[in-house]
Amino acid sequence: MKIDAALLASNNRHKKIEIAAALPGLIISLPADKGIEFDVEETGATFLDNALLKARALFAAAKTPVIADDSGLCVASLDGRPGVYSARFGFDLPAPPADDAERNAYLLSLLPRGRRHEAFFVCAMVLLLSEYRFFAAQETVEGLIVHEPRGSSGFGYDPVFFVPEKGKTIAELPLEDKNSFSHRGRAAARIRANIESL
Amino acid sequence: MKIDAALLASNNRHKKIEIAAALPGLIISLPADKGIEFDVEETGATFLDNALLKARALFAAAKTPVIADDSGLCVASLDGRPGVYSARFGFDLPAPPADDAERNAYLLSLLPRGRRHEAFFVCAMVLLLSEYRFFAAQETVEGLIVHEPRGSSGFGYDPVFFVPEKGKTIAELPLEDKNSFSHRGRAAARIRANIESL
Numbered sequence: 001m002k003i004d005a006a007l008l009a010s011n012n013r014h015k016k017i018e019i020a021a022a023l024p025g026l027i028i029s030l031p032a033d034k035g036i037e038f039d040v041e042e043t044g045a046t047f048l049d050n051a052l053l054k055a056r057a058l059f060a061a062a063k064t065p066v067i068a069d070d071s072g073l074c075v076a077s078l079d080g081r082p083g084v085y086s087a088r089f090g091f092d093l094p095a096p097p098a099d100d101a102e103r104n105a106y107l108l109s110l111l112p113r114g115r116r117h118e119a120f121f122v123c124a125m126v127l128l129l130s131e132y133r134f135f136a137a138q139e140t141v142e143g144l145i146v147h148e149p150r151g152s153s154g155f156g157y158d159p160v161f162f163v164p165e166k167g168k169t170i171a172e173l174p175l176e177d178k179n180s181f182s183h184r185g186r187a188a189a190r191i192r193a194n195i196e197s198l
Numbered sequence: 199m200k201i202d203a204a205l206l207a208s209n210n211r212h213k214k215i216e217i218a219a220a221l222p223g224l225i226i227s228l229p230a231d232k233g234i235e236f237d238v239e240e241t242g243a244t245f246l247d248n249a250l251l252k253a254r255a256l257f258a259a260a261k262t263p264v265i266a267d268d269s270g271l272c273v274a275s276l277d278g279r280p281g282v283y284s285a286r287f288g289f290d291l292p293a294p295p296a297d298d299a300e301r302n303a304y305l306l307s308l309l310p311r312g313r314r315h316e317a318f319f320v321c322a323m324v325l326l327l328s329e330y331r332f333f334a335a336q337e338t339v340e341g342l343i344v345h346e347p348r349g350s351s352g353f354g355y356d357p358v359f360f361v362p363e364k365g366k367t368i369a370e371l372p373l374e375d376k377n378s379f380s381h382r383g384r385a386a387a388r389i390r391a392n393i394e395s396l
Contacts, residue, residue, distance in 0.1 A: 136334040193395030194388050
């Protein structure tokens with residue numbers, strides 16, 4: 001069984017670009033590209049649960065191989081928050097953050113300046129081939145939260161996530177660099193290895 | 199990061215032999231081989247949940263890479279049962295089946311003779327490298343349940359699971375044949391690909 005195309009269980013075009021770059025040879029489409037409406041509540045307790053939940057929902061509609069990922073930021077001094085709530089961080093506030101920049105500002109407001117804030121990104125990625133067949137990988141990348149957002153590449157918390165060994169935030173790195181060491185790039189590399197082994 | 203050894207979250211020596219044969223280059227040990235007591239209740243709702251549950255429990259005790267699998271038989275005419283309860287099938291009977299042979303007899307007692315009983319084996323396998331890093335694969339193999347158990351290779355439901363393309367039950371096939379097409383062999387091949395891609 002050769003797999004040459006998959007739907008991505010997401011409406012995020014940034015994520016599509018990133019995952020497509022990490023999976024050369026696989027044609028990745030968003031549900032919207034195929035006229036499929038995709039809207040799933042991410043109620044899982046873990047990154048993997050959420051990735052599988054999204055993959056299964058789209059597979060039920062499309063009956064074609066589906067890739068899904070669920071990613072998040074875990075900050076040590078916040079006891080691992082925002083974690084699986086990363087995309088919705090602050091949603092219970094009177095005025096919830098409305099975009100990535102506001103979510104970053106909210107995150108930084110919780111972290112005292114002048115201290116070292118260790119953090120890691122997590123990405124659980126799933127390739128669902130049929131109701132009972134799938135591959136999954138969860139990978140991480142470690143770094144520090146910085147109070148001055150820097151860079152315009154990537155999305156989400158990338159501008160405040162500093163990678164010591166690169167001397168830059170993830171948003172300061174071009175996509176091919178990001179994919180070579182990031183949580184999502186590493187998870188995609190595992191998915192690619194699974195595909196090649198079929 | 200090179201991975202050359204892993205603990206198998208199981209007390210089943212048959213399973214160890216099968217997985218070790220499918221993962222050449224990886225030294226697989228049972229918890230008992232390392233003096234670790236391993237006893238986990240498989241309370242997960244899915245094969246993957248159970249595999250992760252076992253992997254995490256052993257990782258917490260051993261702090262070393264852990265392989266876990268959870269496998270089961272799904273019979274179409276039994277609405278997918280015994281499924282995640284395969285190893286405990288009939289445990290709620292007044293006299294529960296005590297071993298594989300008795301579980302096979304119980305299964306056959308539920309299936310009217312003279313009809314075709316389609317079934318598939320499922321295997322979810324996980325390699326847990328650290329608290330947040332893991333690879334997983336779930337694979338299947340399709341076949342038919344036969345009323346006359348045949349063969350002495352393998353374990354579990356292998357003697358009553360007939361694979362049409364082989365013309366034999368799984369228990370009639372030598373281990374290297376079994377691993378080349380079985381649910382567990384296929385899942386192990388994916389795990390191997392993940393390891394090689396690191």
